[in-house]
Amino acid sequence: xxxRDIKADILERILNGTWPPGSAVPNEQELxxxxxxxxxxxxxxxxxxxxxxxxxxxxxxxTRVRLSPVRQVRFEIPMIRKEIxxxxxxxxxxxxxxEVMLAxxxxxxRLNLKxxxxxxxxxxxxxxxxRPFQLEDRWINLAATPQGRDFDFSTVGPNEWLVxxxxxxxxxxxxxxxxxxxxxxxxxxxxxxxxxxxxxxxxTWQDQVVTYVSLIYRRDHRMTTRY
Amino acid sequence: xxxRDIKADILERILNGTWPPGSAVPNEQELxxxxxxxxxxxxxxxxxxxxxxxxxxxxxxxTRVRLSPVRQVRFEIPMIRKEIxxxxxxxxxxxxxxEVMLAxxxxxxRLNLKxxxxxxxxxxxxxxxxRPFQLEDRWINLAATPQGRDFDFSTVGPNEWLVxxxxxxxxxxxxxxxxxxxxxxxxxxxxxxxxxxxxxxxxTWQDQVVTYVSLIYRRDHRMTTRY
DNA sequence: GAGTGGTCTAGACCACACT
DNA sequence: GTGTGGTCTAGACCACTCT
Numbered sequence: 001x002x003x004r005d006i007k008a009d010i011l012e013r014i015l016n017g018t019w020p021p022g023s024a025v026p027n028e029q030e031l032x033x034x035x036x037x038x039x040x041x042x043x044x045x046x047x048x049x050x051x052x053x054x055x056x057x058x059x060x061x062x063t064r065v066r067l068s069p070v071r072q073v074r075f076e077i078p079m080i081r082k083e084i085x086x087x088x089x090x091x092x093x094x095x096x097x098x099e100v101m102l103a104x105x106x107x108x109x110r111l112n113l114k115x116x117x118x119x120x121x122x123x124x125x126x127x128x129x130x131r132p133f134q135l136e137d138r139w140i141n142l143a144a145t146p147q148g149r150d151f152d153f154s155t156v157g158p159n160e161w162l163v164x165x166x167x168x169x170x171x172x173x174x175x176x177x178x179x180x181x182x183x184x185x186x187x188x189x190x191x192x193x194x195x196x197x198x199x200x201x202x203x204t205w206q207d208q209v210v211t212y213v214s215l216i217y218r219r220d221h222r223m224t225t226r227y
Numbered sequence: 228x229x230x231r232d233i234k235a236d237i238l239e240r241i242l243n244g245t246w247p248p249g250s251a252v253p254n255e256q257e258l259x260x261x262x263x264x265x266x267x268x269x270x271x272x273x274x275x276x277x278x279x280x281x282x283x284x285x286x287x288x289x290t291r292v293r294l295s296p297v298r299q300v301r302f303e304i305p306m307i308r309k310e311i312x313x314x315x316x317x318x319x320x321x322x323x324x325x326e327v328m329l330a331x332x333x334x335x336x337r338l339n340l341k342x343x344x345x346x347x348x349x350x351x352x353x354x355x356x357x358r359p360f361q362l363e364d365r366w367i368n369l370a371a372t373p374q375g376r377d378f379d380f381s382t383v384g385p386n387e388w389l390v391x392x393x394x395x396x397x398x399x400x401x402x403x404x405x406x407x408x409x410x411x412x413x414x415x416x417x418x419x420x421x422x423x424x425x426x427x428x429x430x431t432w433q434d435q436v437v438t439y440v441s442l443i444y445r446r447d448h449r450m451t452t453r454y
Numbered sequence: 455g456a457g458t459g460g461t462c463t464a465g466a467c468c469a470c471a472c473t
Numbered sequence: 474g475t476g477t478g479g480t481c482t483a484g485a486c487c488a489c490t491c492t
Contacts, residue, residue, distance in 0.1 A: 039484095040480095057460095060458045061457095063459080068390055173452060173454070174452070175451075176424055177404035177446050178404075178422055179422045195405055219404050222403045265462060265463045265465095266463095266464090270480090285478080286477050287477045289477060289478080290478085457489105457491085459489085460486105461488100467482105
């Protein structure tokens with residue numbers, strides 16, 4: 001019996017109703033005896049079942065099957081170039097606009113920036129087989145990443161540049177729907193007022209917001225995953 | 228040194244550039260000696276770093292810091308009642324429409340159903356503090372879940388019923404934007420043509436699709452998470 | 455106080471992937 | 474073949490939390 005077998009067996013008993021939601025699961029010692037395994041092996045199986053949201057454990061109280069399984073989705077966030085190339089399409093990038101400016105009020109409030117902070121505002125397009133795929137509207141905090149001021153983003157996209165500057169950080173991401181304004185409609189080759197799919201991402205490093213970006217896709221775009 | 232300390236220390240070295248992206252990390256034996264810990268303890272720390280996308284491991288080849296961080300998002304998918312109640316709002320549910328019918332062609336194609344399969348089509352509203360929050364447009368495969376035919380969904384929502392009836396092995400979920408048709412606009416109290424945020428979910432058990440549901444939110448709805 | 459899970463250890467064998 | 478991670482074991486001690 002490997003920990004995988006034990007995990008699968010326990011999960012089977014949960015799913016087929018042997019141990020219904022809310023019921024107690026035998027303790028590790030008992031399961032170890034039943035499966036003829038070490039307690040550490042049972043423990044690993046159970047820890048993964050906790051991770052996946054099937055059971056809850058408390059010291060002394062023991063292990064119980066969750067009433068309603070807390071299912072989690074895991075998304076990979078690929079780089080746009082990879083995403084397009086993995087679809088078998090040709091990737092093309094274009095810088096539309098680039099300007100250094102004082103952070104506008106809405107951005108200052110959102111990113112918690114001091115008054116007078118300069119930001120780099122970039123608007124870029126990402127094409128798949130020549131068709132507009134993603135509109136990237138990015139704001140880079142120059143107080144956190146001053147080297148961005150002089151970098152030439154006309155051939156390298158800001159995301160590819162940033163991941164080399166700030167390798168790992170804390171990210172808040174959100175998905176929503178929005179409507180196309182006239183400029184967005186022109187760039188994405190749709191009509192003003194059309195529904196668009198939007199991903200917003202805010203990246204923090206050491207308590208300082210590095211960048212805020214709004215990634216806008218045409219209405220028919222789907223982000224899909226399995227679990 | 229606990230495995231948490233070891234993990235934190237290794238992560239620190241990755242973040243501060245001691246072990247830059249692409250570089251090799253010492254093997255488990257060496258790290259165990261360095262930290263004065265058992266190899267199993269180092270192993271647990273490293274396994275979590277793999278889970279979190281910071282390093283890659285291969286037998287024989289050893290452990291390397293990932294070049295481009297494959298960052299992953301984890302979403303919890305709460306039940307709608309909980310989602311609303313956790314916002315401190317009052318939840319209300321209403322069944323709008325319920326009918327048994329032959330699966331329409333687009334659904335048959337999507338769910339891979341045989342011709343002549345009967346499905347239950349439900350349209351439901353979920354309200355937060357009396358305001359439309361989510362429109363649920365659900366299709367239940369009666370070949371997989373025949374007991375749904377006679378259940379009364381006027382007080383219990385289909386999701387709450389389903390999780391008690393059917394275990395599920397595989398879920399495909401996708402996010403997109405769509406436009407309100409006249410009926411949706413009326414139910415969600417917005418205008419036809421408005422942008423809406425849509426979550427689609429298809430649930431499979433033992434190679435048979437159990438249910439397909441489209442969950443529609445008003446434009447201002449955001450799904451947010453951190454990673 | 456006592457029962458349960460959380461973690462660590464030292465040692466072992468195995469499976470894979472590279473040579 | 475050989476080096477690496479993957480896993481298991483038996484035993485131990487600890488930390489939380491319930492009574």
